Amino acid sequence: MDDIKRRQAIAVPVGSQWLGGNHPIVVQSMTNTDTTDIALTTQQIIELAEAGSEIVRVTVNNEDAAKAVVDIKNLLVKKNCSVPLVGDFHYNGHRLLALYPDCAQALDKYRINPGNVGFKEKRDRQFAEMVEIALRYDKPIRIGVNWGSLDRQILTQLMDENAQKNSPLPSNNIMSEAIIQSCLLSAKFAESLGMEPNRIVLSAKVSETLALIRIYRALAKRCNYALHLGLTEAGMGMKGIIASAVALSPLLLDGIGDTIRISLTPAPGEPRIHEVKACKQLLQSLGIRQFTPQVTACPGCGRTTSTYFQELTQQITEYLEENMKIWRLERPDVSTLRVAVMGCIVNGPGESQHAHIGISLPGTNENPKAPVFVDGLKVTTLEGDEILPQFKKIIRQYIEEKYPIKSS
Numbered sequence: 001m002d003d004i005k006r007r008q009a010i011a012v013p014v015g016s017q018w019l020g021g022n023h024p025i026v027v028q029s030m031t032n033t034d035t036t037d038i039a040l041t042t043q044q045i046i047e048l049a050e051a052g053s054e055i056v057r058v059t060v061n062n063e064d065a066a067k068a069v070v071d072i073k074n075l076l077v078k079k080n081c082s083v084p085l086v087g088d089f090h091y092n093g094h095r096l097l098a099l100y101p102d103c104a105q106a107l108d109k110y111r112i113n114p115g116n117v118g119f120k121e122k123r124d125r126q127f128a129e130m131v132e133i134a135l136r137y138d139k140p141i142r143i144g145v146n147w148g149s150l151d152r153q154i155l156t157q158l159m160d161e162n163a164q165k166n167s168p169l170p171s172n173n174i175m176s177e178a179i180i181q182s183c184l185l186s187a188k189f190a191e192s193l194g195m196e197p198n199r200i201v202l203s204a205k206v207s208e209t210l211a212l213i214r215i216y217r218a219l220a221k222r223c224n225y226a227l228h229l230g231l232t233e234a235g236m237g238m239k240g241i242i243a244s245a246v247a248l249s250p251l252l253l254d255g256i257g258d259t260i261r262i263s264l265t266p267a268p269g270e271p272r273i274h275e276v277k278a279c280k281q282l283l284q285s286l287g288i289r290q291f292t293p294q295v296t297a298c299p300g301c302g303r304t305t306s307t308y309f310q311e312l313t314q315q316i317t318e319y320l321e322e323n324m325k326i327w328r329l330e331r332p333d334v335s336t337l338r339v340a341v342m343g344c345i346v347n348g349p350g351e352s353q354h355a356h357i358g359i360s361l362p363g364t365n366e367n368p369k370a371p372v373f374v375d376g377l378k379v380t381t382l383e384g385d386e387i388l389p390q391f392k393k394i395i396r397q398y399i400e401e402k403y404p405i406k407s408s
Contacts, residue, residue, distance in 0.1 A: 004288065006255040009226040010197050012140050015084025015108035017054055019201060019258040020226035024289055026259040027279040028055035028228075030088065032272055035065040035072070042075045044272055049083040050325075051273035052280050052291060055259065057086040057111060060093070066100040073106040084108035086142070090116050090149075094129035104137050109201075111142045114186040115149040123151075127186065131193045140199040141190065145182045146232055147175060147206045154178045154185070176215050179204045180222065187225060200225050201259070205232035209247040220256045229257040236265040241278050252286055293320045293337035296355055300343055303363040309343035312361065315388055316341055316395075331403040339395065349373070357398055359391055374398060 011021030019026055029048045033041040035058050045056050060066050073085060087107040089096065094117070097104045104110075110130060118126035134141050145151075155178040162168045183202045190200060202225045204215050212231055220227065231247040234240035244262040251257050262282070264275040283289040297313040298304070316339060327334040340355035342348035344363025352358020352373040359382070361370045370382045372394060382390050 004253060004255055004286075007220055007224075009224055009258050010200075012198055012201055012226045012258075014055060014086070014140055014201075016082055017084050019228075023258075025252070025257060025283060026054045027052055027276060027283070028057065028086075028259055028261050029053040029272065029276050029279075030057040030261070030263075031059070032266070035059050035061075036068050038068050038071045038075065041068070042072050042079070045072070045076060045083065045085070046079060046081050047271070047273055048276055049081055051276040053083065053273075053276045055084045055086060055109075057088050060087040060089055060096060060103065060107075062092075063096065063099065066096045066103040069100075069103040070106050086111055089113070089130070093117065094126040094133075097130060097133045101137075104133050104139070107139065109140045109142060110134055111144050112186075113144050113146065113149055114182050115145060115151045120153075123153075124189070127189065128193055131190045131195055134199070135194050140201060141195065142201040142203060142228060143183060143186045143190070144203045144205065144228070145179050145186075147179055148232070150175075150178060151182045154182050172211065176211060176218070179206070179215055180219050183219060184223060187223070197225060201228050202226070203228035203230065205230055207231060207233045209243055212247045213250050216251050216256055217254065220254075226258040227256060228259050228261070230261040230263055232263055234263045234265075236267060240264040244278065245282055248282060249286060252283070252288060290335035292324045292335055293339055295320065296338065296340040296342075296351060296358075298343045298347060298351070303346065303366075304343035304361075305364045309341060309361045312359075312388060312391070313341040316391070319392060320395075327399070327403075330405045331399065332406065334399055334403045337399070337403075349378075353377075356402075357395055359387075361387075 009020035011023060012019045017026055031041055031044045033044050035041050041058065048056050060069060085107050086109040088111045090113050093112065112130050114127060117123060158174050158178050162174050183204050187200050187202060191197065204219055206212050206215065209231065216229065229248050229251055231244045234244045248260060260279055262275045262278040266272060280291045284291055295313060295317045300310065338355040340352045340358035342351050342360045345360065345366055348360025349371060352360050353376045356375060358373045359370050362368050368383055370387055371378050372380050372382060
């Protein structure tokens with residue numbers, strides 16, 4: 001991240017994590033279980049945390065969910081999972097937090113949506129009630145504006161003012177300004193109630209990539225609160241991942257953003273952890289954070305009709321990811337390791353020399369031998385049925401030599 005100058009947001013503590021300041025950009029996710037299913041929700045929180053989610057948000061939408069939060073937190077403690085929990089509140093958060101103080105204490109942060117915390121004369125009062133409870137228990141808040149539930153009063157006022165101008169601005173510009181004002185006015189209101197800026201995180205979520213970039217760039221210029229980045233309702237699978245990467249990358253490269261979530265719609269039965277993996281890969285691809293060794297692999301072509309290089313790539317990737325659970329504690333710098341698994345002679349040797357460790361497998365009709373390169377130099381040639389275990393042994397020996405165990 002040497003070439004990226006981070007915007008200096010105010011640092012906010014969220015449980016054991018920090019957002020903003022000079023702290024690393026934090027990966028977070030959200031459960032999609034019924035919060036009242038304590039066992040299932042706890043299991044998913046642990047899965048997300050083990051996958052690399054450093055903050056996890058849970059839905060608190062009714063009294064049973066509020067009651068369940070305490071049991072979930074206690075169960076997490078018993079299972080040695082200390083990931084901070086954020087309560088996601090809409091419509092009735094003021095009432096639930098007041099009725100269930102144990103829930104209010106168990107959560108590490110409250111997400112408040114100013115667009116649906118209350119309507120008309122109830123809005124400010126119910127927003128204030130949530131802020132006052134956060135102050136009572138010394139909890140930070142995220143003021144999470146979403147254009148799908150935007151404060152209609154602010155939007156209507158700005159639209160009316162725009163209509164009176166000689167040269168009205170496009171409606172998209174007014175929508176963006178309404179989102180930004182909802183964030184900033186709500187934050188200032190929270191401050192007027194006694195909430196310190198280092199207890200406030202803002203998010204301004206939309207589902208259009210270019211609109212998200214425009215809004216966050218403007219928001220970043222007008223405040224120094226910590227910012228949560230995310231393309232809301234990003235979609236399923238590749239569409240959601242690519243759209244999120246397109247939206248978040250320019251902002252992250254501008255130094256904007258203190259925590260991110262990639263909001264993927266999972267396919268039926270698909271694990272929730274994919275959105276965590278997408279966040280980590282995005283940050284790693286941008287050179288902002290390092291999580292796990294990266295495997296460079298060619299896509300394959302007519303020269304690589306065998307599937308062996310694909311299988312080897314998959315097996316090496318899984319080997320590195322699985323062992324990183326231990327290396328992260330003993331040899332954390334292993335995350336910077338680069339391994340290349342290439343499928344033919346065209347780019348195989350050259351790409352392998354650019355990695356710390358690389359292997360160039362034989363393509364179709366090539367000499368059935370696989371040269372191995374370490375730090376740019378050819379060290380051996382593998383062949384036969386033992387290529388995988390031999391290549392793993394080379395990787396393991398390299399790690400033990402170059403990344404010694406760090407003393408605690």
